[in-house]
Amino acid sequence: MAIPTLTNIPARARLDLDRPWQHGDTLPAPEAVHSDGDTAWALFNELACEQERRFADTAPMTQPPLRPEEVSWAATMPASAAAVQPRLVPPAAPKAQSQVTLDAAMLLARRNNRVCPRPERWSAFTALLPVRKSGRGSQRPPAPATGDAWALTPPLSKRLCFREQVEWAESLGVLAQAMAFMQSMAEGEWLHMGEE
Numbered sequence: 001m002a003i004p005t006l007t008n009i010p011a012r013a014r015l016d017l018d019r020p021w022q023h024g025d026t027l028p029a030p031e032a033v034h035s036d037g038d039t040a041w042a043l044f045n046e047l048a049c050e051q052e053r054r055f056a057d058t059a060p061m062t063q064p065p066l067r068p069e070e071v072s073w074a075a076t077m078p079a080s081a082a083a084v085q086p087r088l089v090p091p092a093a094p095k096a097q098s099q100v101t102l103d104a105a106m107l108l109a110r111r112n113n114r115v116c117p118r119p120e121r122w123s124a125f126t127a128l129l130p131v132r133k134s135g136r137g138s139q140r141p142p143a144p145a146t147g148d149a150w151a152l153t154p155p156l157s158k159r160l161c162f163r164e165q166v167e168w169a170e171s172l173g174v175l176a177q178a179m180a181f182m183q184s185m186a187e188g189e190w191l192h193m194g195e196e
Contacts, residue, residue: 100176105179108183109162112190112192115156118191119146122144125181126141128181129169129174130172141168142161144161
């Protein structure tokens with residue numbers, strides 16, 4: 001099939017390309033000519049092998065790794081038999097891992113698709129959180145979405161706010177108390193996804 005050129009396109013068709021595009025017109029596109037035969041893959045493999053033949057096989061190193069002027073500062077000593085034998089180090093005693101981790105607290109906070117405590121319990125939870133002292137003064141923990149904000153705040157934002165408070169408790173070392181408080185709450189004192 002011949003590829004169309006400007007010389008063999010009729011004059012009217014050439015003029016059609018010069019007029020502005022209007023809604024409904026087809027976009028001009030070149031025709032793709034696919035001329036791969038059965039030998040295309042064989043040609044590709046032959047070219048790849050020819051490319052690989054340019055590189056020599058890996059050979060052992062023929063020169064020392066250091067130049068003569070570098071040998072003076074490369075202090076090395078032959079290894080003695082004592083140095084070659086591995087030293088047996090007794091395994092360290094495993095550290096007692098605390099069951100109170102941020103991950104465990106977040107699992108507890110999200111069990112049964114929980115969002116956050118209901119307003120009364122959330123205010124009590126917030127009261128457990130200490131104020132952070134710094135050189136600039138003191139910083140209060142993140143405020144809960146209670147009161148008028150309760151009805152206006154979507155569940156996911158409430159969950160994120162409660163997460164900030166749990167992270168605050170962890171950063172100030174009162175995560176154990178915060179987790180004990182969450183464990184003491186009845187399921188009805190939690191807001192769950194899909195509830196109002």
